[in-house]
Amino acid sequence: MTKKTVNIFFIILGIIITTISVQKLLLIPLLIGSFATLQGIWGFIKK
Secondary structure: OOHHHHHHHHHHHHHHHHHHHHHHOOOHHHHHHHHHHHHHHHHHHHO
16 A cells, blocks of 8 residues: 555545534544544655
């Protein structure tokens, strides 16, 4: 897997975790999902 693929995976995973957290009203998974999404976007933009 290339770095671009890993970044896309982070973005998708973060969006899924964030969506589930919002539906269930969970705070810690929401923060983790947001962090994963930002990590993927940052890596995608950086390269």
